[in-house]
Amino acid sequence: MKxxxxxxxxxxxxVLFLSVGVQSQLSTDFYxxxxxxxxxxxxxxxxxxxxxxxxxxxxLLRLHFHDCFVNGCDGSILLDGSDGEKFAAPNLNxxxxxxxxxxxxxxxxxxxxxxxxxxxxxxxxxxxxxVLSGGNSWKVLLGRRDGLVSNQSGANSGLPxxxxxxxxxxxxxxxVGLNTTDVVSLSGGHxxxxxxxxxxxxxxxxxxxxxxxxxxxxxxxxAELQTLCPQNGDGNVTAAxxxxxxxxxxxxxxxxxxxxxxxxxxxxxxxxxxxxxxxxKTLVQSYSSxxxxxxxxxxxxxxxxxxxxxxxxxxxxxxxxxxxxx
Ligand code: HEM
Ligand SMILES: *[C@@H]1O[C@H](CO)[C@@H](O)[C@H](O)[C@H]1NC(C)=O
Ligand SMILES: *[C@@H]1O[C@H](CO)[C@@H](O)[C@H](O)[C@H]1NC(C)=O
Ligand SMILES: *[C@@H]1O[C@H](CO)[C@@H](O)[C@H](O)[C@H]1NC(C)=O
Ligand SMILES: *[C@@H]1O[C@H](CO)[C@@H](O)[C@H](O)[C@H]1NC(C)=O
Ligand SMILES: *[C@@H]1O[C@H](CO)[C@@H](O)[C@H](O)[C@H]1NC(C)=O
Ligand SMILES: *[C@@H]1O[C@H](CO)[C@@H](O)[C@H](O)[C@H]1NC(C)=O
Numbered sequence: 001m002k003x004x005x006x007x008x009x010x011x012x013x014x015v016l017f018l019s020v021g022v023q024s025q026l027s028t029d030f031y032x033x034x035x036x037x038x039x040x041x042x043x044x045x046x047x048x049x050x051x052x053x054x055x056x057x058x059x060l061l062r063l064h065f066h067d068c069f070v071n072g073c074d075g076s077i078l079l080d081g082s083d084g085e086k087f088a089a090p091n092l093n094x095x096x097x098x099x100x101x102x103x104x105x106x107x108x109x110x111x112x113x114x115x116x117x118x119x120x121x122x123x124x125x126x127x128x129x130x131v132l133s134g135g136n137s138w139k140v141l142l143g144r145r146d147g148l149v150s151n152q153s154g155a156n157s158g159l160p161x162x163x164x165x166x167x168x169x170x171x172x173x174x175x176v177g178l179n180t181t182d183v184v185s186l187s188g189g190h191x192x193x194x195x196x197x198x199x200x201x202x203x204x205x206x207x208x209x210x211x212x213x214x215x216x217x218x219x220x221x222x223a224e225l226q227t228l229c230p231q232n233g234d235g236n237v238t239a240a241x242x243x244x245x246x247x248x249x250x251x252x253x254x255x256x257x258x259x260x261x262x263x264x265x266x267x268x269x270x271x272x273x274x275x276x277x278x279x280x281k282t283l284v285q286s287y288s289s290x291x292x293x294x295x296x297x298x299x300x301x302x303x304x305x306x307x308x309x310x311x312x313x314x315x316x317x318x319x320x321x322x323x324x325x326x
Contacts, residue, residue: 026141026310030120035112042121045104046128049097054247057129058193059097064126065189065305066095067119069176070154072309074147075118077155078322084150090159093236094196098323101125105322118322119144123306130302133192135249136295141306145316148325162199162264166277169266176308178301184270184283185297186305190241190263191253197228198235200264205231216272218260239263251295254288 031038049056067077070085077085078101085091086098101118104125108116120142131137158176160169166183173183203214204226213222221243228239240246241263242253253267262268270280287294317326 026143028139030142035115037111038116041107041111042124043128045107046125049100050132057133060125060129063097064122067122068305068308069158071151073119073144074311076147076150078118079150080323085155088152088155117144117146118319119146130249133249138299145311146319147316162266166269166273180279182301184280185301188253188298191249193241194238195241197237201229216268221261251287251291254284257284258288
């Protein structure tokens with residue numbers, strides 16, 4: 001009898017251990033029985049949104065990145081409220097696509113309500129955006145749950161700024177478990193999408209108080225951008241991050257850097273900065289000449305980024321509306 005009890009206890013402990021082990025991990029088939037059509041539904045909605053505006057692919061990719069860097073990939077960037085992440089400096093008047101996420105969530109809820117988290121929707125939408133722009137596909141790991149708080153100070157301190165030196169950007173990636181390879185491959189996300197003048201006009205007229213433009217910018221490109229973004233002009237006007245193939249997910253972002261045609265200081269700095277970052281320069285060169293290497297590394301880094309501190313098991317919740325906690 002005593003032996004019997006011992007066996008049951010051991011069995012229980014094994015089950016407990018296994019379930020904890022499973023819960024702490026994401027899996028590609030998480031919704032295979034609870035919402036088998038989730039991929040079809042999300043892809044259809046991302047396709048519609050990009051058909052309406054190609055740039056939306058970039059905007060959705062960036063939302064997943066800005067979500068994952070703050071309290072992990074937990075949908076926290078989607079929560080409304082002036083004290084939340086939406087109003088943090090890197091996101092205010094900058095992060096976009098929230099209406100599209102609402103549309104996707106409504107479509108997913110109609111398919112299988114109360115099942116798919118907003119954090120997972122962002123991860124799937126980011127993948128679909130890359131694929132529909134011409135990039136390589138990957139199997140998205142799923143099973144994230146939605147967070148209960150939106151962390152504005154975390155967004156202000158954790159998200160990289162285009163004005164940060166490359167070393168600071170590398171530190172911010174290291175803080176969430178990403179390394180220098182991830183910095184360079186994921187910066188390749190700038191092969192699609194746009195940036196507002198306010199984020200690069202510091203390079204155009206009086207760079208770092210030198211009285212002249214950034215010398216690591218191609219002169220034709222400089223002249224064009226000086227016209228687009230005059231001093232005291234509208235900082236919300238936008239330019240393509242990859243001026244060669246704006247809406248196509250390819251390795252031209254890296255070729256641009258070799259030609260002094262990076263838009264943000266943090267883009268060009270990966271190749272040109274002299275603060276001792278030989279590693280980023282070498283990677284930029286490799287990606288510029290080897291598209292497959294870039295695509296494969298980008299996929300690996302996206303999966304790594306998607307694994308940042310997910311809420312699993314019974315932590316967090318499955319939000320009904322991505323903008324508010326239940
Ligand atoms: C390495 C550090 C990074 C910095 C400093 C940075 C900075 C920026 C800035 C300043 C913008 C323009 C925002 C605006 O106009 O308001 C932008 C846009 C964008 N970023 Fe990044 N970013 C970084 C990394 C990433 C990563 C890791 C991804 C995704 C893998 C990404 C994807 C994008 C995309 C797609 C856009 C265009 C968004 C749109 O058109 O709506 N960025 N980024
Ligand atoms: C799902 O929908 C059913 C019927 O419309 C409703 O009764 C139920 O409360 C919903 N569940 C969740 C978790 O939203
Ligand atoms: C917000 O983010 C910071 C930096 O990562 C972290 O130290 C803090 O605990 C977070 N706050 C909340 C409420 O999650
Ligand atoms: C970054 O991590 C990946 C594995 O996730 C590894 O293959 C790569 O070599 C690392 N890069 C650097 C610069 O440490
Ligand atoms: C450039 O900026 C510095 C300080 O940031 C300022 O002292 C200088 O007057 C500026 N030069 C020009 C030409 O505007
Ligand atoms: C951009 O537009 C927003 C809202 O329309 C405005 O509040 C903000 O000041 C503008 N930003 C810049 C840099 O001009
Ligand atoms: C893009 O770059 C290629 C060379 O790699 C060049 O032939 C082409 O004209 C460029 N396209 C644009 C729109 O700049």
